[in-house]
Amino acid sequence: MFALTFDDGPGPSTSALLDVLAAEGVQATFFLLGRNVEEAPWCGDPARARAIAQRALKDGHVLGNHSYSHFRPDRWREFAADVRRGEAVLRLLRPPPIPFRLPYGIQRVEGAFPLGTTGEQLDPRLAVVASMGLGHQHWTSDFDDWTLGASDGPALSSRMVAHVSLCQANGLDAVLDLHDSGTGSGFGYERPATVEGVKLFLQEARKRGWKSFTVPQP
Ligand SMILES: [Zn+2]
Numbered sequence: 001m002f003a004l005t006f007d008d009g010p011g012p013s014t015s016a017l018l019d020v021l022a023a024e025g026v027q028a029t030f031f032l033l034g035r036n037v038e039e040a041p042w043c044g045d046p047a048r049a050r051a052i053a054q055r056a057l058k059d060g061h062v063l064g065n066h067s068y069s070h071f072r073p074d075r076w077r078e079f080a081a082d083v084r085r086g087e088a089v090l091r092l093l094r095p096p097p098i099p100f101r102l103p104y105g106i107q108r109v110e111g112a113f114p115l116g117t118t119g120e121q122l123d124p125r126l127a128v129v130a131s132m133g134l135g136h137q138h139w140t141s142d143f144d145d146w147t148l149g150a151s152d153g154p155a156l157s158s159r160m161v162a163h164v165s166l167c168q169a170n171g172l173d174a175v176l177d178l179h180d181s182g183t184g185s186g187f188g189y190e191r192p193a194t195v196e197g198v199k200l201f202l203q204e205a206r207k208r209g210w211k212s213f214t215v216p217q218p
Contacts, residue, residue: 001173002164002205003215004028004198005139007066007101010052011042011181011188016195018052018059024202026212027060031101031137034068034089036181042188053093062214064099064137065090070183073107073125080128099216100134102126105142105177137215139177140167145194146179153196160201164210175215 006017009030021028032053036042040049057063068085071078083100090098106123115127129136141163145156160176167174178198182189205212 001211001213002167003173003175003213004178005031005101005137005175005215006178006180006194007031008033008036008070008182009180010036010040010049010056011191013189013191013195014052014056014180017180017191017198018056018061020195020199020202021061022059023199024206026202027062027214028212029062029064029099029137029215030056030180031064031066031099032086032090033066033070033181033183033187034086035070036187037093038068038089042181050093057094062099062216063090063094064101066101067103070103073104073109073123074111076109076124076128079125080132083129083132083134099137100129101137102129103183105138106136139175140172141174142177143197145191145197146182146189148193148197150192152193154200156193156197157200157204160197161204164205173213 004026006028009032037049037053038046040046043049053063065086068082068089071082087098102125106126109124126136143156143159148156163176164174178194180191180194
């Protein structure tokens with residue numbers, strides 16, 4: 001089995017991605033950036049961004065919080081407030097408990113941290129989210145799809161198929177991390193390779209009889 005997860009949206013490619021998922025009858029998890037809903041700098045139209053998020057819910061997808069602003073890990077002093085701000089945006093869309101994913105995933109960060117520890121340690125933001133009663137929804141593979149060009153969809157699909165096969169060979173289900181938008185340059189990117197890659201992957205998954213699930217498990 002496999003779970004699709006998408007970070008950083010909503011953005012310019014989210015609607016096309018929702019069309020692809022609807023065509024295959026597959027539900028995914030979208031870890032939204034509060035800013036991309038509430039301010040929607042990527043389109044200048046918060047009502048449009050909210051409508052996309054509401055469509056995702058209506059289509060049966062899970063909405064999660066990816067923080068409000070996607071601060072880098074070294075901005076941990078601002079992190080808790082930013083997570084709460086993202087959570088508040090998500091609570092206008094769906095009831096809690098709201099799944100959470102760290103911006104950039106788990107990172108190693110050098111420096112002095114809250115709670116009395118210094119030096120290199122596992123991501124100090126994990127302690128911050130723990131203090132808030134939250135966990136981090138990780139993945140079995142991140143495909144760096146933000147680096148891909150428009151024609152890289154078939155290559156992305158092949159890597160996704162290979163990863164699910166590898167998980168299957170090891171008796172594991174796969175949780176794939178992809179991106180339907182981005183945080184630089186106006187907080188929103190087109191992700192044509194991701195849309196095409198997911199479309200091709202789902203066609204192959206159907207042929208192989210693979211089933212999808214959503215994270216976190218209900
Ligand atoms: Zn992200």
